[in-house]
Amino acid sequence: AEIAALLDGSQSLDGLALDDDMSWTLLTCLARNGRVGEAEIAEREAADGTIAGKEKAAAARAARPDAEAKAAAWERVWDPETPNETARSIATAFMQPGQEDLLAPYVEKYLTAADTAWDTIGAHKGAVAMQGLFPRVLATQATVDAAQAWLGRTEANPGAKRYVAEGIADVQRSLKAQERDAG
Numbered sequence: 001a002e003i004a005a006l007l008d009g010s011q012s013l014d015g016l017a018l019d020d021d022m023s024w025t026l027l028t029c030l031a032r033n034g035r036v037g038e039a040e041i042a043e044r045e046a047a048d049g050t051i052a053g054k055e056k057a058a059a060a061r062a063a064r065p066d067a068e069a070k071a072a073a074w075e076r077v078w079d080p081e082t083p084n085e086t087a088r089s090i091a092t093a094f095m096q097p098g099q100e101d102l103l104a105p106y107v108e109k110y111l112t113a114a115d116t117a118w119d120t121i122g123a124h125k126g127a128v129a130m131q132g133l134f135p136r137v138l139a140t141q142a143t144v145d146a147a148q149a150w151l152g153r154t155e156a157n158p159g160a161k162r163y164v165a166e167g168i169a170d171v172q173r174s175l176k177a178q179e180r181d182a183g
Contacts, residue, residue: 024059088128
Protein backbone atom coordinates (compact mmCIF):
# COMPACT_ATOMS: atom_id res chain seq x y z
CA ALA A 1 0.00 0.00 0.00
CA GLU A 2 2.86 2.38 0.79
CA ILE A 3 4.54 1.65 -2.54
CA ALA A 4 1.26 2.29 -4.37
CA ALA A 5 0.88 5.56 -2.45
CA LEU A 6 4.39 6.62 -3.44
CA LEU A 7 3.64 5.80 -7.06
CA ASP A 8 0.33 7.67 -7.20
CA GLY A 9 1.77 10.64 -5.33
CA SER A 10 -0.49 10.44 -2.30
CA GLN A 11 2.59 9.80 -0.15
CA SER A 12 6.13 11.10 -0.46
CA LEU A 13 9.49 10.61 1.17
CA ASP A 14 11.97 13.41 1.69
CA GLY A 15 14.77 13.07 -0.85
CA LEU A 16 12.96 10.52 -3.06
CA ALA A 17 12.63 11.80 -6.60
CA LEU A 18 9.83 10.08 -8.47
CA ASP A 19 11.40 10.12 -11.93
CA ASP A 20 10.66 7.63 -14.71
CA ASP A 21 13.16 5.07 -13.41
CA MET A 22 11.80 5.18 -9.86
CA SER A 23 8.22 5.03 -11.15
CA TRP A 24 9.05 1.87 -13.10
CA THR A 25 10.80 0.36 -10.08
CA LEU A 26 7.75 0.95 -7.92
CA LEU A 27 5.34 -0.30 -10.58
CA THR A 28 7.40 -3.45 -11.13
CA CYS A 29 7.39 -4.10 -7.38
CA LEU A 30 3.60 -3.80 -7.39
CA ALA A 31 3.38 -6.05 -10.46
CA ARG A 32 5.62 -8.66 -8.81
CA ASN A 33 3.24 -8.77 -5.88
CA GLY A 34 0.09 -8.96 -8.01
CA ARG A 35 -1.03 -5.46 -7.02
CA VAL A 36 -1.18 -4.16 -10.61
CA GLY A 37 -1.93 -5.89 -13.87
CA GLU A 38 -1.62 -5.43 -17.60
CA ALA A 39 -3.84 -2.33 -17.71
CA GLU A 40 -1.63 -0.36 -15.31
CA ILE A 41 1.57 -1.51 -17.02
CA ALA A 42 0.21 -0.58 -20.46
CA GLU A 43 -0.94 2.81 -19.17
CA ARG A 44 2.50 3.58 -17.75
CA GLU A 45 4.20 2.32 -20.92
CA ALA A 46 2.05 4.61 -23.08
CA ALA A 47 2.75 7.57 -20.80
CA ASP A 48 6.50 6.88 -20.88
CA GLY A 49 6.71 6.56 -24.67
CA THR A 50 10.41 5.65 -24.75
CA ILE A 51 12.31 2.55 -25.73
CA ALA A 52 13.47 2.30 -22.11
CA GLY A 53 9.81 2.40 -21.10
CA LYS A 54 9.06 -0.55 -23.39
CA GLU A 55 11.93 -2.48 -21.79
CA LYS A 56 10.75 -1.67 -18.27
CA ALA A 57 7.18 -2.59 -19.18
CA ALA A 58 8.43 -5.97 -20.43
CA ALA A 59 10.18 -6.48 -17.07
CA ALA A 60 7.05 -5.52 -15.12
CA ARG A 61 5.00 -7.99 -17.16
CA ALA A 62 7.57 -10.75 -16.60
CA ALA A 63 7.56 -10.12 -12.85
CA ARG A 64 3.81 -10.65 -12.48
CA PRO A 65 2.66 -13.73 -10.51
CA ASP A 66 0.43 -14.84 -13.36
CA ALA A 67 0.82 -17.99 -15.46
CA GLU A 68 -0.21 -16.30 -18.72
CA ALA A 69 2.13 -13.36 -18.12
CA LYS A 70 5.00 -15.75 -17.34
CA ALA A 71 4.32 -17.81 -20.48
CA ALA A 72 4.23 -14.70 -22.69
CA ALA A 73 7.42 -13.33 -21.13
CA TRP A 74 9.15 -16.69 -21.54
CA GLU A 75 8.30 -16.84 -25.23
CA ARG A 76 9.54 -13.29 -25.75
CA VAL A 77 12.92 -13.81 -24.13
CA TRP A 78 13.65 -16.80 -26.39
CA ASP A 79 12.36 -15.08 -29.54
CA PRO A 80 15.26 -14.01 -31.79
CA GLU A 81 13.23 -10.94 -32.82
CA THR A 82 13.02 -9.56 -29.28
CA PRO A 83 15.44 -6.63 -28.92
CA ASN A 84 18.51 -7.37 -26.78
CA GLU A 85 17.70 -4.99 -23.93
CA THR A 86 14.07 -6.06 -23.83
CA ALA A 87 15.16 -9.70 -23.53
CA ARG A 88 17.60 -8.71 -20.77
CA SER A 89 14.85 -6.84 -18.90
CA ILE A 90 12.58 -9.87 -19.09
CA ALA A 91 15.30 -12.32 -18.07
CA THR A 92 16.27 -10.32 -15.00
CA ALA A 93 12.66 -9.85 -13.84
CA PHE A 94 11.21 -13.30 -14.55
CA MET A 95 12.39 -15.36 -11.56
CA GLN A 96 10.82 -13.79 -8.48
CA PRO A 97 10.93 -14.96 -4.86
CA GLY A 98 7.49 -15.91 -3.59
CA GLN A 99 6.46 -17.30 -6.98
CA GLU A 100 8.07 -20.72 -6.58
CA ASP A 101 4.92 -22.75 -7.37
CA LEU A 102 4.36 -20.75 -10.54
CA LEU A 103 8.02 -21.04 -11.56
CA ALA A 104 8.51 -24.76 -10.88
CA PRO A 105 7.68 -25.84 -14.46
CA TYR A 106 10.35 -23.49 -15.78
CA VAL A 107 13.22 -25.64 -14.49
CA GLU A 108 12.70 -28.15 -17.32
CA LYS A 109 11.74 -25.39 -19.78
CA TYR A 110 15.00 -23.62 -18.96
CA LEU A 111 17.07 -26.77 -19.47
CA THR A 112 15.28 -27.56 -22.75
CA ALA A 113 15.90 -24.02 -24.00
CA ALA A 114 19.53 -24.23 -22.86
CA ASP A 115 20.17 -27.07 -25.32
CA THR A 116 19.77 -24.72 -28.27
CA ALA A 117 20.06 -21.21 -26.79
CA TRP A 118 23.20 -20.26 -28.71
CA ASP A 119 21.76 -21.56 -32.00
CA THR A 120 18.34 -19.98 -31.45
CA ILE A 121 19.11 -16.52 -30.09
CA GLY A 122 22.89 -16.18 -30.42
CA ALA A 123 25.73 -16.00 -27.95
CA HIS A 124 24.98 -12.61 -26.40
CA LYS A 125 21.25 -13.06 -25.88
CA GLY A 126 21.82 -16.70 -24.96
CA ALA A 127 24.25 -15.71 -22.22
CA VAL A 128 21.87 -13.06 -20.89
CA ALA A 129 18.93 -15.49 -20.88
CA MET A 130 20.93 -18.33 -19.34
CA GLN A 131 22.26 -16.09 -16.56
CA GLY A 132 19.00 -14.34 -15.75
CA LEU A 133 16.60 -17.24 -16.09
CA PHE A 134 18.45 -19.91 -14.13
CA PRO A 135 15.90 -20.94 -11.47
CA ARG A 136 17.93 -19.78 -8.46
CA VAL A 137 14.76 -18.91 -6.55
CA LEU A 138 13.91 -22.61 -6.65
CA ALA A 139 16.78 -23.42 -4.30
CA THR A 140 16.08 -27.11 -3.82
CA GLN A 141 17.99 -30.30 -4.30
CA ALA A 142 15.53 -31.17 -7.07
CA THR A 143 16.70 -28.11 -9.03
CA VAL A 144 20.32 -29.15 -8.55
CA ASP A 145 19.57 -32.74 -9.56
CA ALA A 146 17.68 -31.71 -12.72
CA ALA A 147 20.45 -29.33 -13.80
CA GLN A 148 23.19 -31.86 -13.08
CA ALA A 149 21.31 -34.51 -15.06
CA TRP A 150 21.04 -32.04 -17.95
CA LEU A 151 24.79 -31.40 -17.82
CA GLY A 152 25.37 -35.15 -18.03
CA ARG A 153 23.31 -35.61 -21.17
CA THR A 154 23.49 -32.36 -23.16
CA GLU A 155 25.55 -31.48 -26.18
CA ALA A 156 24.77 -27.79 -25.76
CA ASN A 157 27.24 -25.01 -26.41
CA PRO A 158 29.98 -24.86 -23.73
CA GLY A 159 28.75 -21.38 -22.80
CA ALA A 160 25.31 -22.75 -21.95
CA LYS A 161 26.91 -25.50 -19.89
CA ARG A 162 28.94 -22.93 -18.00
CA TYR A 163 25.86 -20.88 -17.07
CA VAL A 164 24.07 -24.00 -15.85
CA ALA A 165 27.10 -25.07 -13.81
CA GLU A 166 27.32 -21.59 -12.26
CA GLY A 167 23.59 -21.71 -11.47
CA ILE A 168 24.03 -25.09 -9.80
CA ALA A 169 26.84 -23.68 -7.66
CA ASP A 170 24.63 -20.74 -6.65
CA VAL A 171 21.79 -23.05 -5.62
CA GLN A 172 24.17 -25.33 -3.73
CA ARG A 173 25.45 -22.31 -1.77
CA SER A 174 21.85 -21.36 -1.02
CA LEU A 175 21.10 -24.87 0.21
CA LYS A 176 24.16 -24.81 2.48
CA ALA A 177 23.07 -21.45 3.88
CA GLN A 178 19.54 -22.78 4.46
CA GLU A 179 20.98 -25.81 6.24
CA ARG A 180 23.18 -23.62 8.42
CA ASP A 181 20.25 -21.30 9.25
CA ALA A 182 18.09 -24.27 10.17
CA GLY A 183 20.78 -25.54 12.55
